[in-house]
Amino acid sequence: MPGDSREDAAVREVTERLKSAYAGRRTAQEIEAAVGKAYHHLRDRPVRDFVPVLVERRARRILADLPDPSEMD
Template structure:
């Protein structure tokens, strides 16, 4: 399913928030990987409205492990 501009912008905002929150303990590559993995898990979902929120929650959980 194609990602619309609104979702792309929301995911960029998620990336900025996570970089602010985890930048001191995680590399930019680790943050990007967590976002990419979380986002990929919602690829086949037809309702896209809440995907950015769910991606942020899933990525935060992944980044919060093993600190």
């Protein structure tokens, strides 16, 4: 993920926060994919200050839209 080191660190923190929030409900791979997809969507935005917050919000929506693994039996 391109960006400055502060933004990269903030996005990594978002990823770790989501892994904790979705522990047992989503795999690390699903979370990383959601964060990557959310970050990719914002990559060309000129104002970078809010990218981590926007990435987290978008990733949460992506994760919420995934099928619930407990209902897939």
